[in-house]
Each structure stands twice: as C-alpha cells, then as structure tokens.
Amino acid sequence: MLLLSQQLDRIGEAASAEIQAMQALAAEVHEGQRPAAMYLFLACLALFLGSTWTLAQSITRPLRRLGGSITSQAQGQLAQxxxxxxxxxxxxxxxxxxxxxxxxxxxxxxxxxxxxxxxxxxxxxxxxxxxxxxxxxxxxxxxx
Incomplete structure (x- = not known):
C-alpha cells in the first residue's frame, strides 16, 4: 500500500509540475499575443470610425445642399x-x-x-x- 501511495504522490507531483509548466506557457503566449490583439482592436476601431464618418457624410452632405436650396427658394431665387x-x-x-x-x-x-x-x-x-x-x-x- 505504501508503494501505491508513493507512486500516486509522484504522479500527482508530475501532474502538478506539468500544469504549472502549461500555465507558464499559456501566460507567455498570452503576453506575446496581447500586442497583436491590441493592434487588431485599434485597426477595427479605426475602420469602424472611418465607416461611421463616411456614412454620416453621405447623409448630411446632401441634406445640407437640399437645405441650402430650400433657403434660396424661400429667399426668392426660384430659378435654382x-x-x-x-x-x-x-x-x-x-x-x-x-x-x-x-x-x-x-x-x-x-x-x-x-x-x-x-x-x-x-x-x-x-x-x-x-x-x-x-x-x-x-x-x-x-x-x-
């Protein structure tokens, strides 16, 4: 029984060492991937903001032109x-x-x-x- 207990302890220690090694490797990979994830996030944010600005301009620019034309018509420039x-x-x-x-x-x-x-x-x-x-x-x- 003592022999079995010693073997189980060794297996537990080996498993524990392996788990710690895997956690260290995971932390290392995480730290290595963090800048890439940050760059990807910033690129997506820039793309989103650019798309939003373009969409807003595609709506507001024609509305401003239309509003200016209506104002001109109201001021008597009917030929416009x-x-x-x-x-x-x-x-x-x-x-x-x-x-x-x-x-x-x-x-x-x-x-x-x-x-x-x-x-x-x-x-x-x-x-x-x-x-x-x-x-x-x-x-x-x-x-x-």
Whole structure:
C-alpha cells in the first residue's frame, strides 16, 4: 500500500509540475499575443470610425445642399434647381417632394397674377357704356 501511495504522490507531483509548466506557457503566449490583439482592436476601431464618418457624410452632405436650396427658394431665387432629386433613397424623395411643392407654388403664383390682372382689367372695362367706349378703353390700354 505504501508503494501505491508513493507512486500516486509522484504522479500527482508530475501532474502538478506539468500544469504549472502549461500555465507558464499559456501566460507567455498570452503576453506575446496581447500586442497583436491590441493592434487588431485599434485597426477595427479605426475602420469602424472611418465607416461611421463616411456614412454620416453621405447623409448630411446632401441634406445640407437640399437645405441650402430650400433657403434660396424661400429667399426668392426660384430659378435654382432642387438638388438630390435623382437619388433613389429618402433624400431623393425629399428633393422630389420639394421640387413638386415649388412647382405648385409657382403655378399658384401665376394663377394669382392672372386673377389680379383680370380683376383690374374687368374693373377698367366695366364702366364702358357702349362698344365705342369699350374699344377706346381697350386701345388706350394697349398704348401703355
């Protein structure tokens, strides 16, 4: 029994020494891989930040152009073309909607001008008592 106990103790000591050797090797490998893992992490972080910045710019740049165009239109520069209408995304949809709104506004302005001038002309021609008066007023108006 003593012999068996001694053999088990030796096996336990050998296993313990082997475990310590493996732990030392694992710590050495860990320390050796740490800089590589840190470089990989920093590279991934830089790639993520670059991608995020590029994505943000692809959204904000067209929106700034569209906002500037809307501001110009509001200040009376109606001949300016609305940008981003050709994009097949939400920004393009906003651009097309703004262009539709501007066209409708210009159409309504033209209708207001026509109504105002028709009312003014009607007001001038209404007091004419005869066709002669009417023709004189029409001829007087065409000389202006």
């Amino acid at each position: 073309v609305i940008p981003c209408q050709d994009q097949q995304n939400e920004i393009g949809e906003i651009g097309r909607s703004v262009a539709t709104l501007m066209n409708a506004d210009q159409g309504m302005a033209a209708q207001r001008w026509i109504r105002t001038n028709i009312a003014a002309i009607s007001g001038e021609l209404r007091p004419a008592a005869s066709f002669t008066d009417l023709s004189q007023k029409l001829m007087a108006g065409s000389d202006q």
